[in-house]
Amino acid sequence: MTNAIILARAQFAFTVGLHIILPAFSIGLASYLMVLEGLWLRTGRQVYHDLYNYWLKIFAVGFAMGVVSGLVMSYQFGTNWARFSDRVGPVIGPLMGYEVLTAFFLEAGFLGVMLFGQTRVGPRLHFFATCCVAAGTLMSAFWILAANSWMQTPAGYTVAPDGRFLPTNYWEVIFNPSFPYRFVHMVLACYLSLALLVGAVGAWHLLRDRQNQAARTMFSMAMWMAAIVAPLQLVAGDAQGLNTAEYQPAKVAAMEGDFETVPGSPLVLFGMPNAAEGRVDFSLEIPRAGALIVTHSWNGAVRGLNEFPRENWPPLPYVFWAFRAMVGLGLLMIALGWWSLVQRFRRRLYASPLLWRAAVLMGPAGFMALLSGWTVTEVGRQPFTAYGLLRTAESASPIATPGVAASLAAFVVVYFIVFGAGFLYLLRLMARRPVAGEAGPPSGVPVRSAGITPMPAVAGAPAPAAGD
Amino acid sequence: MANWLPPVWAGLIAFAVLAYVLLDGFDLGVGILFAAERDARDRDVIVNSVAPIWDGNETWLVLGGGGLLAVFPLAYSIILPALYPTIIAMLLSLVFRGVAFEFRFRARRAASRLWWDRAFLAGSALAAFCQGLSLGGLLQGIRVADRAYAGGWLDWLNGFTVLCGLALVVGYALQGSCWLIWRTEGALQRRCRRYASLLGVLLLALMVVVSLWTPMLNPSISGKWFGYPGIVLTGPVPILVALVAWRFWRGLARREHLSPFLCVQAWFVLSYIGLGISFWPLIVPPSLTIWDAAAPPASQLFLLVGTVILIPIILTYTGYAYWVFRGKVRHGEHYH
Numbered sequence: 001m002t003n004a005i006i007l008a009r010a011q012f013a014f015t016v017g018l019h020i021i022l023p024a025f026s027i028g029l030a031s032y033l034m035v036l037e038g039l040w041l042r043t044g045r046q047v048y049h050d051l052y053n054y055w056l057k058i059f060a061v062g063f064a065m066g067v068v069s070g071l072v073m074s075y076q077f078g079t080n081w082a083r084f085s086d087r088v089g090p091v092i093g094p095l096m097g098y099e100v101l102t103a104f105f106l107e108a109g110f111l112g113v114m115l116f117g118q119t120r121v122g123p124r125l126h127f128f129a130t131c132c133v134a135a136g137t138l139m140s141a142f143w144i145l146a147a148n149s150w151m152q153t154p155a156g157y158t159v160a161p162d163g164r165f166l167p168t169n170y171w172e173v174i175f176n177p178s179f180p181y182r183f184v185h186m187v188l189a190c191y192l193s194l195a196l197l198v199g200a201v202g203a204w205h206l207l208r209d210r211q212n213q214a215a216r217t218m219f220s221m222a223m224w225m226a227a228i229v230a231p232l233q234l235v236a237g238d239a240q241g242l243n244t245a246e247y248q249p250a251k252v253a254a255m256e257g258d259f260e261t262v263p264g265s266p267l268v269l270f271g272m273p274n275a276a277e278g279r280v281d282f283s284l285e286i287p288r289a290g291a292l293i294v295t296h297s298w299n300g301a302v303r304g305l306n307e308f309p310r311e312n313w314p315p316l317p318y319v320f321w322a323f324r325a326m327v328g329l330g331l332l333m334i335a336l337g338w339w340s341l342v343q344r345f346r347r348r349l350y351a352s353p354l355l356w357r358a359a360v361l362m363g364p365a366g367f368m369a370l371l372s373g374w375t376v377t378e379v380g381r382q383p384f385t386a387y388g389l390l391r392t393a394e395s396a397s398p399i400a401t402p403g404v405a406a407s408l409a410a411f412v413v414v415y416f417i418v419f420g421a422g423f424l425y426l427l428r429l430m431a432r433r434p435v436a437g438e439a440g441p442p443s444g445v446p447v448r449s450a451g452i453t454p455m456p457a458v459a460g461a462p463a464p465a466a467g468d
Numbered sequence: 469m470a471n472w473l474p475p476v477w478a479g480l481i482a483f484a485v486l487a488y489v490l491l492d493g494f495d496l497g498v499g500i501l502f503a504a505e506r507d508a509r510d511r512d513v514i515v516n517s518v519a520p521i522w523d524g525n526e527t528w529l530v531l532g533g534g535g536l537l538a539v540f541p542l543a544y545s546i547i548l549p550a551l552y553p554t555i556i557a558m559l560l561s562l563v564f565r566g567v568a569f570e571f572r573f574r575a576r577r578a579a580s581r582l583w584w585d586r587a588f589l590a591g592s593a594l595a596a597f598c599q600g601l602s603l604g605g606l607l608q609g610i611r612v613a614d615r616a617y618a619g620g621w622l623d624w625l626n627g628f629t630v631l632c633g634l635a636l637v638v639g640y641a642l643q644g645s646c647w648l649i650w651r652t653e654g655a656l657q658r659r660c661r662r663y664a665s666l667l668g669v670l671l672l673a674l675m676v677v678v679s680l681w682t683p684m685l686n687p688s689i690s691g692k693w694f695g696y697p698g699i700v701l702t703g704p705v706p707i708l709v710a711l712v713a714w715r716f717w718r719g720l721a722r723r724e725h726l727s728p729f730l731c732v733q734a735w736f737v738l739s740y741i742g743l744g745i746s747f748w749p750l751i752v753p754p755s756l757t758i759w760d761a762a763a764p765p766a767s768q769l770f771l772l773v774g775t776v777i778l779i780p781i782i783l784t785y786t787g788y789a790y791w792v793f794r795g796k797v798r799h800g801e802h803y804h
Contacts, residue, residue, distance in 0.1 A: 074533045078548030089541025090763040094771040097538035397549040403621040407556045414560045
């Protein structure tokens with residue numbers, strides 16, 4: 001693989017890796033806000049409204065950063081992956097087009113009402129806007145996941161004589177074999193990531209003031225999510241693993257570190273995958289457990305890497321280690337959730353500084369697991385862009401190495417300045433103590449993600465000067 | 469064979485790009501005017517005049533890019549590598565400028581505020597310049613071989629493209645000046661009239677040079693502009709430009725508020741129509757037509773359904789937003 005292609009992959013990984021955190025944050029938080037506002041309307045308890053306003057301000061900034069980094073993504077496919085765009089564009093281009101339209105519509109329509117409309121529209125209409133934003137973020141995820149899943153398990157296409165992939169059936173393109181599994185796994189990941197973040201913020205404020213009602217409520221809600229959704233995610237991940245074993249067996253072999261196909265495959269807990277020698281060095285194994293996990297049978301055989309031509313192997317260490325990072329973090333999440341259950345039933349949820357500290361530490365765990373999971377699935381897709389059909393080496397743009405290197409350096413520098421400042425600002429917002437009677441987003445400064453909605457001006461701005 | 473789809477989609481993509489140029493042009497332009505407008509209070513007024521709307525304006529660019537990938541994937545996959553440095557620089561400038569919008573208000577110290585002001589100015593100017601370079605690079609033609617870009621990564625750089633870049637910086641600055649004539653008052657408005665008058669002369673001169681240079685790039689373009697029957701279609705364009713120019717300076721002289729802005733936008737529309745005539749039916753000059761580059765009818769039709777439903781809603785909403793935010797922006801006032 002040439003330097004230019006490696007640099008182009010690094011650039012895509014860097015820009016999408018930074019971007020994916022932000023939509024995941026928006027997907028999770030939009031749904032959380034919907035729940036908070038729904039609870040407030042139902043129970044009338046002020047604390048839900050306070051929490052809504054507290055997190056709404058954070059949502060505005062995170063959404064804005066996601067829009068900016070998303071702009072870059074819509075051009076990355078062309079700048080660095082031109083041959084991929086040419087050959088696969090007819091199939092997945094329209095899916096991404098729908099994502100843009102959905103996001104545009106959402107931004108134009110309901111986001112402004114949600115951010116600024118609390119005093120201008122009735123509570124029910126405002127709740128409707130919040131629900132639309134939450135649904136819109138899920139719709140965006142739907143289209144992007146459909147396009148991404150197609151790259152993993154292509155369906156509903158034919159190949160034209162010139163090598164282009166042409167759609168024959170959009171239903172099959174969208175609902176390709178891995179799509180339902182990925183969609184569920186991803187949405188749960190977004191919810192879980194956000195829950196851990198909310199839990200960490202709640203715990204952080206409990207450590208400072210254990211009487212703070214808003215901090216208590218958000219911590220409690222987050223721990224319910226961790227206790228219930230983290231185990232569910234394990235089930236969803238297992239289902240996706242079975243699907244991957246069926247359609248992308250080489251990826252599963254890399255995840256598991258299996259080179260040979262033997263009945264009753266062991267589970268490799270740790271070790272150093274050694275592709276050159278075709279074995280895992282220093283491995284710590286549990287007999288038959290690998291077979292049990294991947295095939296759901298004691299005597300099943302995980303297909304080993306040696307069944308596949310070496311040039312079709314994904315880069316082993318990345319897939320192997322990222323998979324362990326994801327699963328390890330997931331198990332820690334389950335442990336945190338169940339620990340909180342124990343404390344809850346002992347009525348010590350608001351008197352457990354040790355649990356709070358653990359929750360603070362686990363704050364970024366969801367996003368780290370999400371990035372690890374993406375590494376597993378996307379690096380595991382290598383050396384193909386459309387799995388089994390189009391190789392990565394045949395997908396890149398004809399750009400010379402210095403061009404790709406220079407643009408990668410520029411992206412790294414600009415992103416560190418811009419998103420560094422942005423994340424710092426988000427942390428500052430989350431470090432601020434939630435108070436009773438929390439106000440909505442600030443009304444004196446522009447918020448980028450206000451979109452084109454005029455709601456803030458409807459009542460806020462002075463009447464237009466006469467004669468204009 | 470659904471032969472009507474590529475022209476329909478070419479029209480829709482062209483419309484998205486035109487909407488972008490008309491809408492984001494003036495808000496990039498007010499950023500460029502930061503070069504001359506140094507007063508902190510005036511800068512706040514300038515930024516506030518576009519703060520509620522600029523984000524929606526920029527989304528048309530995402531629509532243009534995403535749409536191109538979906539319906540003309542071959543054009544997308546040739547144009548972006550050919551113009552690689554200008555596209556990347558433009559995106560990074562827009563990122564920088566986008567966050568500068570927010571961060572200049574959040575900065576606590578005057579020094580860091582000044583820094584974000586500079587980022588706003590530099591990002592706006594560089595984004596405009598890169599868009600001009602990209603337009604020039606596309607117009608002068610792109611070498612294509614075997615369904616891919618076949619040139620080097622600096623092929624786009626020459627006198628013509630630099631001239632196009634300058635023209636767009638001047639043009640956006642003019643849009644920005646006229647926007648501020650419309651939306652502000654007092655000393656700032658008077659200064660903007662002076663800028664507009666100067667920039668108007670400059671832009672007209674650049675338009676003439678670019679217009680005379682363009683047909684020389686390619687015989688097929690000169691045939692359209694100067695040969696019969698093309699001239700029946702192309703002839704009215706310069707005449708209309710001259711008429712609009714007359715109306716523009718009359719509006720400035722009579723201290724009208726809105727007409728200079730509308731005249732500049734009319735100039736942009738006319739130039740855009742001229743470009744359309746030069747391009748048609750090509751999407752990547754000199755070799756690819758919109759039919760060559762089109763995705764299969766199934767792809768184009770699939771996306772068309774959603775687009776014809778959503779675009780009118782978005783347009784209605786945009787129009788409503790502009791109507792609500794009409795009126796003069798004054799010191800110390802916010803639209804938020």
